[in-house]
Amino acid sequence: MPRYNPAAIEPKWQAYWEQHQTFAAPRLPAGDGLYVLDMFPYPSGNGLHVGHPEGYTATDIVCRAARMQGKSVLHPMGFDSFGLPAEEHAIRTGVHPRIQTEKNISTFRRQLKMLGFSYDWGREIATTDVDYFRWTQWIFLQIYDTWFDPDEQRGRPISELPIPGAVAAQGPDAVCAYQDERRLAYQSEAPVNWCPALGTVLANEEVVDGRSERGGHPVVRMPLRQWMLRITAYADRLEQDLGGLDWHEGIKALQRNWIGRSTGAEADFYIGDKSSFDGWKSARGSGPFPAKLADDVLRIYTTRPDTLFGATYMVIAPEHPLVERLTTPDHRAAVEAYRQQAAAKSDLDRTELSQEKTGVFTGSYAINPVNGEAIPVWIADYVLISYGTGAIMAVPAHDERDFAFAQEYSIPIRPVVQPGDHIPREEAAKVLAGEQVYVESGVAINSGQFNGLRTQEFKERITAWLAQRGLGRQAVNYKLRDWLFSRQRFWGEPFPILHELDSAGKPTGRVRAVPEEQLPVDLPHLDDFKPHGRPEPPLDKAPEEWLYPVVEGKRYKRETNTMPQWAGSCWYYLRFLDPKNAQAPVDPAIEQAWMPVDLYIGGAEHAVLHLLYARFWHKVLYDRGVVSTPEPFQKLVNQGMILGENNEKMAKSRGNVVNPDDIVREYGADSLRLYEMFMGPLEAAKPWSMEGVNGVCNFLGRAWRMIIDDRSDRVQLNPAIGDWPPTDEDQRVIHRTIKSVTEDIAKLSFNTAIARMMEFTNHFTKQDRRPRVAMEQFVLLLSPFAPHIAEELWQSLGHDQTLAYEPWPQHDESLLAEATIELPVQVNGKLRGKIVVSTDADQGSILAAARAHPKVAEYTAGKAEVKAVVVPGRLVNIVVKG
RNA sequence: GCCGGAGUGGCGGAAUUGGCAGACGCGCUGGACUCAAAAUCCAGUUCUCGCAAGAGAGUGAGGGUUCGAGUCCCUCCUCCGGUACCA
Numbered sequence: 001m002p003r004y005n006p007a008a009i010e011p012k013w014q015a016y017w018e019q020h021q022t023f024a025a026p027r028l029p030a031g032d033g034l035y036v037l038d039m040f041p042y043p044s045g046n047g048l049h050v051g052h053p054e055g056y057t058a059t060d061i062v063c064r065a066a067r068m069q070g071k072s073v074l075h076p077m078g079f080d081s082f083g084l085p086a087e088e089h090a091i092r093t094g095v096h097p098r099i100q101t102e103k104n105i106s107t108f109r110r111q112l113k114m115l116g117f118s119y120d121w122g123r124e125i126a127t128t129d130v131d132y133f134r135w136t137q138w139i140f141l142q143i144y145d146t147w148f149d150p151d152e153q154r155g156r157p158i159s160e161l162p163i164p165g166a167v168a169a170q171g172p173d174a175v176c177a178y179q180d181e182r183r184l185a186y187q188s189e190a191p192v193n194w195c196p197a198l199g200t201v202l203a204n205e206e207v208v209d210g211r212s213e214r215g216g217h218p219v220v221r222m223p224l225r226q227w228m229l230r231i232t233a234y235a236d237r238l239e240q241d242l243g244g245l246d247w248h249e250g251i252k253a254l255q256r257n258w259i260g261r262s263t264g265a266e267a268d269f270y271i272g273d274k275s276s277f278d279g280w281k282s283a284r285g286s287g288p289f290p291a292k293l294a295d296d297v298l299r300i301y302t303t304r305p306d307t308l309f310g311a312t313y314m315v316i317a318p319e320h321p322l323v324e325r326l327t328t329p330d331h332r333a334a335v336e337a338y339r340q341q342a343a344a345k346s347d348l349d350r351t352e353l354s355q356e357k358t359g360v361f362t363g364s365y366a367i368n369p370v371n372g373e374a375i376p377v378w379i380a381d382y383v384l385i386s387y388g389t390g391a392i393m394a395v396p397a398h399d400e401r402d403f404a405f406a407q408e409y410s411i412p413i414r415p416v417v418q419p420g421d422h423i424p425r426e427e428a429a430k431v432l433a434g435e436q437v438y439v440e441s442g443v444a445i446n447s448g449q450f451n452g453l454r455t456q457e458f459k460e461r462i463t464a465w466l467a468q469r470g471l472g473r474q475a476v477n478y479k480l481r482d483w484l485f486s487r488q489r490f491w492g493e494p495f496p497i498l499h500e501l502d503s504a505g506k507p508t509g510r511v512r513a514v515p516e517e518q519l520p521v522d523l524p525h526l527d528d529f530k531p532h533g534r535p536e537p538p539l540d541k542a543p544e545e546w547l548y549p550v551v552e553g554k555r556y557k558r559e560t561n562t563m564p565q566w567a568g569s570c571w572y573y574l575r576f577l578d579p580k581n582a583q584a585p586v587d588p589a590i591e592q593a594w595m596p597v598d599l600y601i602g603g604a605e606h607a608v609l610h611l612l613y614a615r616f617w618h619k620v621l622y623d624r625g626v627v628s629t630p631e632p633f634q635k636l637v638n639q640g641m642i643l644g645e646n647n648e649k650m651a652k653s654r655g656n657v658v659n660p661d662d663i664v665r666e667y668g669a670d671s672l673r674l675y676e677m678f679m680g681p682l683e684a685a686k687p688w689s690m691e692g693v694n695g696v697c698n699f700l701g702r703a704w705r706m707i708i709d710d711r712s713d714r715v716q717l718n719p720a721i722g723d724w725p726p727t728d729e730d731q732r733v734i735h736r737t738i739k740s741v742t743e744d745i746a747k748l749s750f751n752t753a754i755a756r757m758m759e760f761t762n763h764f765t766k767q768d769r770r771p772r773v774a775m776e777q778f779v780l781l782l783s784p785f786a787p788h789i790a791e792e793l794w795q796s797l798g799h800d801q802t803l804a805y806e807p808w809p810q811h812d813e814s815l816l817a818e819a820t821i822e823l824p825v826q827v828n829g830k831l832r833g834k835i836v837v838s839t840d841a842d843q844g845s846i847l848a849a850a851r852a853h854p855k856v857a858e859y860t861a862g863k864a865e866v867k868a869v870v871v872p873g874r875l876v877n878i879v880v881k882g
Numbered sequence: 883g884c885c886g887g888a889g890u891g892g893c894g895g896a897a898u899u900g901g902c903a904g905a906c907g908c909g910c911u912g913g914a915c916u917c918a919a920a921a922u923c924c925a926g927u928u929c930u931c932g933c934a935a936g937a938g939a940g941u942g943a944g945g946g947u948u949c950g951a952g953u954c955c956c957u958c959c960u961c962c963g964g965u966a967c968c969a
Contacts, residue, residue, distance in 0.1 A: 003921095250886045254964065257885060262968075302969060315969090357967085380967095387968045394969085400883090401967055479968050604963075641963095678907070680895055684888085685962070692894065695907050705922085752896070755906035762906090765923090824902040829950050831902060869949050874901050879949050 006668025039602025127568025199531030260479025328363030492562030
């Protein structure tokens with residue numbers, strides 16, 4: 001076998017690793033542990049995409065190098081196997097989604113093994129395994145059993161929730177209701193995104209421009225009972241704890257942006273009769289700012305309390321509870337029509353028509369707490385019920401949207417901020433004339449006793465002023481919404497929740513958790529998977545004995561919603577630690593030993609949702625003592641997208657999809673791995689190139705021929721290899737390569753590491769005396785990148801065991817040094833010549849040699865030397881004048 | 883609009899963080915080997931002018947700091963990703 005033949009050597013070594021359990025990780029790390037995790041794939045019917053092996057190869061290199069460096073490495077793989085496509089396939093074919101899912105997993109597993117990744121396959125899990133989702137359900141029950149204590153800023157067992165005496169006095173049902181309102185998992189009737197085409201409700205995040213992210217079907221809003229997870233309670237911690245993570249700043253910014261924390265003030269506008277305003281105001285001054293609102297008050301949220309004096313109208317969302325009360329009889333018809341129109345609007349309409357502001361006047365007025373002025377209350381859909389208080393004070397002079405609205409409806413515009421000096425005079429004049437909007441900071445005008453204050457100080461002063469009088473308070477808001485956690489699908493985790501029924505078979509509204517020891521709640525048998533086109537979930541068609549269990553003599557109906565696909569991926573990194581544990585999701589001793597994940601690599605498409613959801617669950621588990629670290633993923637890296645050869649996103653429709661199977665068949669797995677790492681920086685988007693694959697394949701062939709005699713009929717070493725002592729030049733090449741490759745792997749700079757190894761082969765293929773020791777070191781350096789060929793070469797070099805645990809080569813700094821060094825000499829910054837000096841030459845002799853250089857002398861002749869810069873080891877620059 | 887990231891040869895990309903721009907690979911050109919081809923090996927390859935020696939220009943554009951800028955600062959342009967009435 002003289003030629004490099006990946007088709008022969010790759011299956012051989014894959015079988016060897018499997019047979020010898022080479023990459024099985026210990027239960028607990030022996031010495032330094034390293035947990036390296038890939039984002040596990042959704043096993044789609046299309047099989048592996050070339051994007052998958054990019055991140056997987058990167059982590060594999062890190063793991064293989066770390067093992068050789070003596071680390072105890074945990075490197076698992078599994079499958080995120082719940083999801084819509086399998087269910088849609090089942091609807092079309094009538095085949096149970098589990099069958100298709102398992103088929104897809106088999107394909108993925110085969111493809112992953114074909115690429116020679118050093119996973120501990122003994123830990124493989126799939127989120128659809130009943131033994132896995134048993135614990136997903138268990139974690140849901142933990143969340144259900146938790147309330148968030150705002151004082152301690154942490155989740156606590158619901159049994160520790162203090163029950164106010166007034167509630168307790170109303171009996172156990174009231175207590176239950178009080179608790180249920182505060183659980184981290186709660187039910188809500190909120191309007192949801194119902195997609196008739198998919199037959200399901202979607203999360204806000206799954207709706208793009210009013211259409212389903214998957215399939216692009218229209219989505220309408222309708223109210224439906226849903227399970228929600230109170231992720232907003234953790235918003236502050238989710239934002240704060242980003243600080244300690246070793247993540248790219250861009251990804252952190254994405255998450256911060258998504259959480260969208262803003263600080264400002266809430267303020268109450270009196271909507272009772274104007275004559276009673278003074279009485280209301282002084283009554284307010286005697287107590288604290290009320291948490292619960294009376295219905296004579298409109299509460300608003302603003303980030304610009306300094307513009308309170310500029311409020312010329314109010315806006316409430318069409319869904320605001322005070323619409324009824326505020327609408328006067330002569331405006332009722334118009335308001336009703338507007339509300340209906342707004343309700344019918346899809347999100348698409350609301351966003352696409354974003355420039356057009358619409359609204360109606362209610363006929364009522366609210367009184368500005370700072371100046372007692374009565375201003376009209378409008379209804380407009382540019383104010384969202386789901387953010388802040390669902391009501392705003394409108395300051396058209398200093399808010400783009402309010403300005404547009406005021407212009408549309410001829411509402412007065414009153415400037416209260418004098419623009420700063422960076423604004424041109426004529427623009428500032430326009431602002432002061434109410435002809436232009438100005439949203440930045442400045443100095444207060446038209447604001448009574450606050451005139452002359454700068455924006456920042458004014459904000460603080462007015463907030464305090466409001467708080468003192470019981471009229472307002474400082475407030476924080478988030479763009480982040482609670483997580484809509486239920487789906488009307490079959491192929492998802494069932495909720496371990498039972499709804500109590502009365503004797504007539506109607507739900508009483510009381511809910512109980514399935515007892516822990518009765519988990520898992522498996523999916524029932526269904527005769528068919530077709531949706532019925534109504535929002536009720538397919539599980540409503542489950543057999544009676546599944547659907548209506550009896551517990552302690554009471555009849556219940558099971559929850560028929562299922563969990564979203566995100567659920568399984570929220571904690572899989574924990575199960576990998578202890579995948580077969582039947583008593584707990586993970587053994588605490590094991591969890592403490594391995595967590596947190598040291599390196600997590602995956603696509604940037606999960607930068608917000610998956611990572612935020614997983615962090616949220618982790619924090620609840622942390623609060624409940626299940627895990628020991630506040631964050632799950634210490635270091636995160638997002639691999640860049642691999643584009644087609646035409647520089648476009650790979651897509652079937654574009655005909656530019658590259659199939660890993662084809663590449664492996666033609667070039668081998670080592671070439672695929674090496675190419676994907678050589679394309680460019682891991683995090684950058686890069687176009688595929690078949691010629692590039694061919695290039696790295698040639699390199700492997702060169703490396704092969706450097707060591708193997710390719711003219712022989714049997715595998716034997718190239719006759720140039722022998723136990724010769726390395727020359728000084730050889731030593732420099734060897735140690736420079738060891739140093740660079742080692743450092744580059746640590747920096748995840750795989751493309752440059754490969755370039756250094758190419759330089760190594762370029763040097764040694766020119767030598768007809770190749771020291772065996774040099775070849776061995778090289779093979780070890782190459783092995784994390786191209787493990788199959790490396791194992792084969794290692795064996796040819798006379799070793800009879802895997803190199804997976806051979807000590808990693810160490811470089812010797814003293815062997816890198818050269819006796820002389822070539823220094824560039826510049827005159828006035830332009831390169832004019834090069835001198836060769838001894839490495840330890842002093843500045844004076846370097847300068848003398850530089851001046852003596854004929855070319856340099858030519859350019860300095862007859863000119864006055866102004867300055868000479870000597871940077872030892874780098875260059876000389878002589879500055880002349882004249 | 884806002885928030886991120888990026889613009890370097892024919893192409894993918896390097897460049898100790900302020901010090902020889904273009905490592906390494908692809909492609910291309912020439913050569914060796916061969917009856918010939920494939921494979922392999924060797925040499926060259928930023929652009930412009932020049933037979934050459936050489937000279938000049940050059941990291942999206944323009945300005946600045948510096949002995950010296952792909953790298954730092956200011957202004958702007960283009961592309962990619964995210965987000966979008968969040969008060």
